[in-house]
Amino acid sequence: xxxxxxxxxxxxxxxxxxxxxxxxxxxxxxxxxxxxxxxxxxxxxxxxxxxxxxxxxxxxxxxxxxxxxxxxxxxxxxxxxxxxxxxxxxxxxxxxxxxxxxxxxxxxxxxxxxxxxxxxxxxxxxxxxxxxxxxxxxxxxxxxxxxxxxxxxxxxxxxxxxxxxxxxxxxxxxxxxxxxxxxxxxxxxxxxxxxxxxxxxxxxxxxxxxxxxxxxxxxxxxxxxxxxxxxxxxxxxxxxxxxxxxxxxxxxxxxxxxxxxxxxxxxxxx
Amino acid sequence: xxxxxxxxxxxxxxxxxxxxxxxxxxxxxxxxxxxxxxxxxxxxxxxxxxxxxxxxxxxxxxxxxxxxxxxxxxxxxxxxxxxxxxxxxxxxxxxxxxxxxxxxxxxxxxxxxxxxxxxxxxxxxxxxxxxxxxxxxxxxxxxxxxxxxxxxxxxxxxxxxxxxxxxxxxxxxxxxxxxxxxxxxxxxxxxxxxxxxxxxxxxxxxxxxxxxxxxxxxxxxxxxxxxxxxxxxxxxxxxxxxxxxxxxxxxxxxxxxxxxxxxxxxxxxxxxxxxxxxxxxxxxxxxxxxxxxxxxxxxxxxxxxxxxxxxxxxxxxx
Numbered sequence: 268x269x270x271x272x273x274x275x276x277x278x279x280x281x282x283x284x285x286x287x288x289x290x291x292x293x294x295x296x297x298x299x300x301x302x303x304x305x306x307x308x309x310x311x312x313x314x315x316x317x318x319x320x321x322x323x324x325x326x327x328x329x330x331x332x333x334x335x336x337x338x339x340x341x342x343x344x345x346x347x348x349x350x351x352x353x354x355x356x357x358x359x360x361x362x363x364x365x366x367x368x369x370x371x372x373x374x375x376x377x378x379x380x381x382x383x384x385x386x387x388x389x390x391x392x393x394x395x396x397x398x399x400x401x402x403x404x405x406x407x408x409x410x411x412x413x414x415x416x417x418x419x420x421x422x423x424x425x426x427x428x429x430x431x432x433x434x435x436x437x438x439x440x441x442x443x444x445x446x447x448x449x450x451x452x453x454x455x456x457x458x459x460x461x462x463x464x465x466x467x468x469x470x471x472x473x474x475x476x477x478x479x480x481x482x483x484x485x486x487x488x489x490x491x492x493x494x495x496x497x498x499x500x501x502x503x504x505x506x507x508x509x510x511x512x513x514x515x516x517x518x519x520x521x522x523x524x525x526x527x528x529x530x531x532x533x534x535x536x537x
Numbered sequence: 538x539x540x541x542x543x544x545x546x547x548x549x550x551x552x553x554x555x556x557x558x559x560x561x562x563x564x565x566x567x568x569x570x571x572x573x574x575x576x577x578x579x580x581x582x583x584x585x586x587x588x589x590x591x592x593x594x595x596x597x598x599x600x601x602x603x604x605x606x607x608x609x610x611x612x613x614x615x616x617x618x619x620x621x622x623x624x625x626x627x628x629x630x631x632x633x634x635x636x637x638x639x640x641x642x643x644x645x646x647x648x649x650x651x652x653x654x655x656x657x658x659x660x661x662x663x664x665x666x667x668x669x670x671x672x673x674x675x676x677x678x679x680x681x682x683x684x685x686x687x688x689x690x691x692x693x694x695x696x697x698x699x700x701x702x703x704x705x706x707x708x709x710x711x712x713x714x715x716x717x718x719x720x721x722x723x724x725x726x727x728x729x730x731x732x733x734x735x736x737x738x739x740x741x742x743x744x745x746x747x748x749x750x751x752x753x754x755x756x757x758x759x760x761x762x763x764x765x766x767x768x769x770x771x772x773x774x775x776x777x778x779x780x781x782x783x784x785x786x787x788x789x790x791x792x793x794x795x796x797x798x799x800x801x802x803x804x805x806x807x808x809x810x811x812x813x814x815x816x817x818x819x820x821x822x823x824x825x826x827x828x829x830x831x832x833x834x835x836x837x838x839x840x841x842x843x844x845x846x847x848x849x850x851x852x853x854x855x
Contacts, residue, residue, distance in 0.1 A: 374555075375555065375558050376562070378558075378559055378834050378837070379559050379826070379830045379833065380788075380789075380791075380830070382792050382795060382796075383792060383795070383826050383829045383830065383833075384562075384566065384826075386795075386810060386811065386814045386822065386826070387563055387566045387567060387814075387822055387826040388566050389814055390567060390813070390814040390817055390818075390819060390822040391566075391567050391819065463681065470683050470686075471683050471684070471685065471796055474683070474685050474796070474799075475796070475799060475811050475814075477815065487683070490685065490686060490689060497689055497693050500693075502693060505686075505689060505690055505693055507686065508683075508686035508687075511681070511682055511683065511686065512686075514681075515680075515681030515682070516677060516678060519677060519681065
């Protein structure tokens with residue numbers, strides 16, 4: 268199997284980011300919330316990216332921030348996939364009013380923009396990491412649901428599903444043993460896109476002050492903490508932007524490759 | 538009645554129903570969640586008297602259905618309630634902010650829509666050659682960065698390093714239109730970049746989809762030049778999907794505005810909403826949420842209706 272160069276680059280950076288997230292305490296030169304220098308020191312041998320708005324090492328903040336952001340996004344993506352695909356398969360296999368009920372409810376949730384819905388809910392909920400994950404995971408599961416249902420509807424008319432039904436298999440068997448294996452590849456490609464969306468979403472919430480709370484570091488929060496520096500020509504707030512861009516583009520490249528290799532679902536992914 | 542009119546009327550009724558359901562969802566989202574809302578607002582240290590006052594002010598002692606109906610009734614009469622934090626009438630505070638937000642979104646749309654369609658056509662014309670790859674690369678990058686970060690990257694490079702335009706976008710009524718446009722130049726650029734990327738990619742996909750049809754192949758085989766094929770065969774058939782794409786992205790724009798307004802301290806609805814989420818001012822959040830949902834549902838509805846009008850095949854559901 269030949270892997271194209273673009274996908275290799277994507278795989279390399281994706282792996283790099285995830286390894287950095289897992290081993291953050293070993294890599295980071297200083298503690299996450301440790302004040303080690305002056306305010307906004309320029310990059311030097313001691314502080315490779317300089318220091319932040321209250322004198323913490325920016326490189327360490329970025330590494331720990333990546334850990335938080337990637338962890339939340341991964342957990343939210345996992346939750347949205349489990350909820351979305353199980354419900355989607357269930358709706359497709361059941362058909363009839365069950366399908367109608369779930370699909371119309373999903374339509375309703377998708378008729379309100381995710382960000383606005385999240386803001387509405389966060390106005391009464393405490394902003395803990397668990398709540399962020401559950402909220403983002405459930406909001407995003409609507410999109411997974413649509414894809415899973417669309418894919419599964421095509422599968423459930425296949426002969427082998429009909430055969431399983433005639434054998435008298437239970438709905439769980441039909442979902443997990445007949446539908447899931449055949450629906451896996453488009454779902455895996457979609458997973459990359461959902462993960463990117465989760466990274467952007469949690470960063471946006473943190474930037475608005477409604478996501479991860481300080482002193483915990485995360486990429487959106489680092490922008491918020493250092494945004495005043497921009498006006499003095501200090502680039503501290505831009506590093507998270509570069510990091511997110513590299514991570515998301517890499518995952519996009521990998522997802523594109525998976526999608527091109529495994530399915531005929533191309534284009535129009537927005 | 539004409540069958541198309543019936544279909545459009547059905548869609549409109551569906552839109553109203555959806556909006557109604559959305560209002561229930563927004564209200565439920567702030568009301569039926571676990572935990573005491575009054576406690577959340579006032580914090581753990583609140584005295585029982587203060588909690589009781591807050592509950593009375595929010596009407597929490599009444600059943601949720603009564604509260605929902607009185608809230609909805611007020612909105613239907615144009616009364617959005619009063620803000621908890623400053624006691625001002627919400628409808629009054631919202632008026633000017635809503636028009637500011639629309640002003641920003643309008644200019645972003647005016648620039649991004651023609652540009653996106655042009656770039657989409659260009660990418661199809663030079664498919665898999667360098668202009669296509671360049672456009673795809675740049676749009677992939679802007680999709681992969683959150684709006685607010687694009688905002689700061691542009692402020693840093695355009696406003697601070699080159700000294701063009703202002704880094705905050707504060708406008709008021711005494712400014713002339715040119716001063717206003719100068720103030721919102723960078724936020725408009727940010728929104729344009731974000732929406733342009735999505736819109737251009739979807740336009741490209743929509744046209745490519747049409748380009749794979751048999752009649753295009755026929756046109757190619759009879760030796761028609763590429764540009765003429767796009768103009769005479771591909772574009773008319775791609776108009777419906779493109780209008781759809783544009784509407785979906787305008788809906789997206791309305792949401793993108795929220796974040797961009799916060800970045801540039803722009804006095805619009807988005808900033809108003811975010812401020813009051815942090816202050817846990819529930820009546821304001823409900824009102825703003827509903828308005829955003831209404832605009833979003835409205836634009837999606839227009840997209841639906843335009844596709845029905847433009848594509849006869851959609852008029853006969855299977």
